[in-house]
Each structure stands twice: as structure tokens, then as C-alpha cells.
Amino acid sequence: MxxxxxxxxxxxxxxxxxxxxxxxxxxxxxxxxxxxxxxxxxxxxxxxxxxxxxxxxxxxxxxxxxxxxxxxxxxxxxxxxxxxxxxxxxxxQEAEARAEALALAYAQECIDSENWAALSLPDPAELSRHLYTGKSITVAQHFIQYDKGYVWMDNPYGVEGGLGEEPTIELCRSFLETVATGGMYGPEP
Structure with a gap:
């Protein structure tokens, strides 16, 4: 039966x-x-x-x-x-998780191959040079500026914070890697 x-x-x-x-x-x-x-x-x-x-x-x-x-x-x-x-x-949820995993893998592949343009991001050296001029820039919805010996940032929710003292290539790379892989600086609601 x-x-x-x-x-x-x-x-x-x-x-x-x-x-x-x-x-x-x-x-x-x-x-x-x-x-x-x-x-x-x-x-x-x-x-x-x-x-x-x-x-x-x-x-x-x-x-x-x-x-x-x-x-x-x-x-x-x-x-x-x-x-x-x-x-x-x-x-x-499983489809979203798969899509996020694919996006993360793609981002990591672009980071490893230094293909920042594919992620619509400046390369670390370019970002560093831009910040040293004293001009502000928005990258991945983060507003960044170098002022008075410190790199300041506002995250997408308007929360202010500091990234570091000098906009070195290493600091810029760390920031770009974080936002390229879906991270955000500062608290989120």
C-alpha cells in the first residue's frame, strides 16, 4: 500500500x-x-x-x-x-548563499590578480596617490579623505571613523580588500 x-x-x-x-x-x-x-x-x-x-x-x-x-x-x-x-x-536562502559565495570567489580572484577595475575599485596605489593630494573620494559607498595627517572615512550609513594615519598603499589595499569582499567599516544598523 x-x-x-x-x-x-x-x-x-x-x-x-x-x-x-x-x-x-x-x-x-x-x-x-x-x-x-x-x-x-x-x-x-x-x-x-x-x-x-x-x-x-x-x-x-x-x-x-x-x-x-x-x-x-x-x-x-x-x-x-x-x-x-x-x-x-x-x-x-540557499540561492542567495550560493550567489554570495560566487561573488566572494570572484572578488578574491580579482584581488589576487590585481584586477581592481573589474570590481569597479581603484587600485591601491591609485587610491593612495589620490588621498595624498588631499582630495576626498567615495569608494564602495565609503566617503574617504586624508586630512591633518589622518585618513578619515564615513561608511554607507554615515558613521564616521578613522582608517589610519597615512594613506599608504598597504592601508589602501586593506581597505579595498575589505570592501571588495563585502565588508564594511564601522557599525551597521
């Missing part, structure tokens, strides 16, 4: 027990059987949501055995929808 059908049948038979127990005024037994039946319906819905559509016996459709039992039909539908939303969120 198919596992999904077997679970639906088990829940339906328990619901028959619920009706019988209610009829003979055994309300504690009825509540216990109702709880078990709902749990089986919820588990069935979750399992069906995790299966590929072509393998799911019921999928988003309510099992026919639940059609005349509103409580089981609702339990199945609610848990199926919830499980699908969770799976969609999980897939979205």
Missing part, C-alpha cells in the same frame, strides 16, 4: 473513532483520537510538500478521504502551505 494513502486512511479511521467516542460520550478518548488524526494529517502534508510534484500522491490537493472532514482537510492544507513556504524560503 502507498505510504501517503496509508497515512490518509489511518487519519480517517481515527476520525471515525472520534465520532464514535463523541456518540458514546467518551470525550477524552475523542479528543485523543482527534489529536492523533490531526497529527497524521499534518505529517502527511509536510511529507507531501517535501516530495517532487511528480512523486507526491496528493501534493497540494487535499486527500479525498479528508473531503468530508473539515478539521483534517484544514490541517492538511495549512501544514502543506506552511511547509511549502518554508521550503521556498530555504531554497531562496
Amino acid at each position: 502507498n505510504n501517503a494513502f496509508e497515512s490518509a486512511l489511518k487519519a480517517r479511521l481515527l476520525w471515525m473513532e472520534v465520532r464514535y467516542c463523541e456518540h458514546i460520550l467518551h470525550f477524552g478518548s475523542a479528543a485523543n483520537a482527534a489529536y492523533k488524526a490531526r497529527q497524521i494529517a499534518a505529517d502527511l502534508a509536510t511529507k507531501q510538500a517535501h516530495l517532487p510534484i511528480e512523486l507526491a500522491r496528493y501534493g497540494s490537493s487535499i486527500p479525498p478521504m479528508f473531503n468530508d472532514v473539515e478539521e483534517l482537510a484544514e490541517e492538511y492544507a495549512n501544514h502543506y502551505d506552511y511547509a511549502v513556504r518554508l521550503l521556498d524560503d530555504q531554497r531562496e
Whole structure:
């Protein structure tokens, strides 16, 4: 027998027990059987949501055995929808994580090959020379300036901070590597 059908049948038979127990005024037994039946319906819905559509016996459709039992039909539908939303969120998070990992790997490859232009960033020597002229510059949404013997910075959220005393190539490289790999200076909201 198919596992999904077997679970639906088990829940339906328990619901028959619920009706019988209610009829003979055994309300504690009825509540216990109702709880078990709902749990089986919820588990069935979750399992069906995790299966590929072509393998799911019921999928988003309510099992026919639940059609005349509103409580089981609702339990199945609610848990199926919830499980699908969770799976969609999980897939979205996994896709975002893969995209971030690819972007990070690309950024690291560009850093290793000194291809700063591919990241839309100045190279460290160019940034150092620019800052030594006393002119400010915005790099990766960070406003940077060299003033009074110190390199000052405002991060994308407007939080001020200092990067170092002199805009050396090493300091500029460290800053560029951080922002190229998704980092930010200063606190974030």
C-alpha cells in the first residue's frame, strides 16, 4: 500500500473513532483520537510538500478521504502551505548563499590578480596617490579623505571613523580588500 494513502486512511479511521467516542460520550478518548488524526494529517502534508510534484500522491490537493472532514482537510492544507513556504524560503536562502559565495570567489580572484577595475575599485596605489593630494573620494559607498595627517572615512550609513594615519598603499589595499569582499567599516544598523 502507498505510504501517503496509508497515512490518509489511518487519519480517517481515527476520525471515525472520534465520532464514535463523541456518540458514546467518551470525550477524552475523542479528543485523543482527534489529536492523533490531526497529527497524521499534518505529517502527511509536510511529507507531501517535501516530495517532487511528480512523486507526491496528493501534493497540494487535499486527500479525498479528508473531503468530508473539515478539521483534517484544514490541517492538511495549512501544514502543506506552511511547509511549502518554508521550503521556498530555504531554497531562496540557499540561492542567495550560493550567489554570495560566487561573488566572494570572484572578488578574491580579482584581488589576487590585481584586477581592481573589474570590481569597479581603484587600485591601491591609485587610491593612495589620490588621498595624498588631499582630495576626498567615495569608494564602495565609503566617503574617504586624508586630512591633518589622518585618513578619515564615513561608511554607507554615515558613521564616521578613522582608517589610519597615512594613506599608504598597504592601508589602501586593506581597505579595498575589505570592501571588495563585502565588508564594511564601522557599525551597521
